[in-house]
Amino acid sequence: MNAPMTELAAPAALRVLFEKQRLRAAAQAQTTAEQRVEKLKKLLDYLMVxxxxxxxxxxxxxxxxxxxxTLGEIYVLTSEIKYTIKHLPRWMKPQRVPTPLSxxxxxxxxQYEAKGNALIMAPWNYPINLALKPLVSAVAAGCVAVVKPSELxxxxxxxxxxxxxxxxxxxxVAVVEGDAAVxxxxxxxxxxxxxxxxxxAIGKIVMKAAAEHLASVTLELGGKSPAIVDETADLRATARTLAWGKYLNNGQTCIAPDYVLVHNSVKDKLVDELKGAIGAMYDPEGRGMMASENYARIVNQNHFERLQRxxxxxxxxxxxxxxxxxxxPADRYLQPTVLTxxxxxxxxxxxxxxxxxxxxLTYQTPTEAVDYVNARPKPLALYVHSRRAARADYFLKNISAGNALVNEVLTQxxxxxxxxxxxxxSGIGKSNGFYGFQEFSNPKGVVKRKFGTLRFLYPPYTERQQRILGWLVKYL
Structure with missing residues (x-):
């Protein structure tokens, strides 16, 4: 049986737990694909039930x-587990590389080997998904792990x-619950x-702490992800897409569109379509959006007051x-809101x-929109809405972002x-599928000599060796 979480939260107990996992880490790293898949299947079965x-x-x-x-917490997890189970045996096999002439x-x-002891620190906005999805990758890689879910x-x-x-x-794998001190x-x-x-802001604190032990980090952060809407976009479809992406989970999504940059010629029409889309989603019967069973709430009073400010x-x-x-305020309810x-x-x-x-906000030229976004920290997501492929490509090529979507949101x-x-x-490192497995793994390069030798390059160095080295520099 695992120890009570209140006991595990004490610093001395945390070190005991860490050492317990550290002693297990080497054996865990040697587990086979079949053994890791079996654990993932048990995780999948539990979630399904x-x-x-x-x-x-x-x-x-x-x-x-x-x-x-079901969509944002369960399906994202179960589909990730199924995908990992299917592909893990191939990911774990040594990946051969071409041999250069040199x-x-x-x-x-x-050869992918487990990094060892992993710490997963999850947020509150998707509290199940974002605690367990990284764990799927950690288990696939053969790591031991401590999961710290959000106290909020x-x-x-x-x-x-x-x-x-x-x-x-x-x-x-163990769970440790607690506040910022934990x-x-x-x-x-x-x-x-x-x-x-x-x-x-907290990502910087995590990175500083990791630097003390030269630990590697994956930081999935956030920022102000823009949605650019040009004058050719299908405004009705765009408004529905943006409204869904923005107000899902009451806007508490790190990849939600944070603001819209729309061509000034279609701004009023887009705002009208947003109003219609919001009403259709959250007040189709005209009973008021507060009565909607399809609209979440702000997580706590502090965040509600922040948004009100x-x-x-x-x-x-x-x-x-x-x-x-x-x-x-008493219901932590803030209506879906659009500001101009x-x-x-x-x-x-x-x-x-x-x-x-x-x-x-509005823009007049594509260059103006690009300059506006690029003058700010690089976003986690870029959303482009246009019916012109060349225009969409212009935005994709000229704006750096973690991911970019055209006429779509969130599905990345x-x-x-x-x-x-x-x-x-907006972050360091990647997740999803193989990229998550790779994040918890060390891709160890292995070289095996089959024949021949490099002894002709060993000291003492002669004129002949200098000629050979000159040839290598010139031709290889």
Missing amino acids: HQEEARQATYADLRKPAAET ALGTSGYV TPHSSAFVRKVIEAVFAEEE AQALLELPFNHIFFTGSP YLDDALNQGAVVAVGGQST HVTERMKVMQEEIFGPILPV FGHHELPFGGVNN
Whole structure:
């Protein structure tokens, strides 16, 4: 039986747990594909059986609609596990590489080996998915792991603990619950790899702590992901797509469109379409959006008040509410909101919003839009909406972002064949499928000599060797 989580949260107990896993790490790294697949199958079976419990947990924490939990918490996980089970035996095989002429007589390959002790620090916005999806990759790579779920979503964190305790021995995977002090105590331990999902500000703290032990890191952060809408876009389809991507989980999604840059000639039409799309999704019967069973809530009062401050600040500086704007503090309810007449001085354009407020700005030329985005930290996602392939390609080629989508939003996170992650301020490292497996692995290059030797290059150095080296430099 795993120790009670309250006991595990003490620094001394955390070190004991870490050492227990460290002693297991070498054996875990030697497990076969079949053994790792068996663990992943057990994890999949547990999740399939306990879906309703997961939905109840996220509803208790975020009032998340059941469909959103099924899609954003369960399906993303189960599909990742199935994909990993299917491909893991191939990923674990040595990957042969061509032999350059300079290495004649040898063969080479890449062997993926587990990094060892892993720490997974999960956020509160998708509390089950973002705790367990990195774990799938860690298990596939052969790592032992400690999972630290968010204390802001206690029901979901308790579910994560139940899942892990039902599937893994504590020396393989353990859950440690607690607040920021517990997180800091974990960061003081010499983990080999840290996988953190959260804000850039905390990501910097994690990276500094990792540097003390020269641990590698995966930082899935966030930032202000733009949606660029040009004058050729299908505005009705674009509005529906943006409204879904923005207000899913009440805007508490790191890859949600943070603001819209729309060509000034179609701004009014897009805003009208956004209003219609929001109404169709969250108030189709005209009973008021607060009564909607399809709209989640802000995670806690602190975040609600933060968002209210952003909104008040924008309105005080001249922003106009085009859609929504109403709130009920006691219910942590903030209506899906669209703002126009937004300026750079407003907090909604200075900070990642992480809530249901969508600023709409305008541009006149593609170059202006590119310059606007590039003047800011690189985003986690870039969303381009256009019916001109050449125009979309222009934005893709000239704006750096973790991922980029054309006429679509959010789906990059569940695309197993694509690397998911940020760049610079929006993140370091990638996840999804093989890229997640690789993140928890050391790709060890191996060279084996089959015939011949390099003794002709050993000292003492002669004129003949100098000629050989000159030939190598010139031709190889």
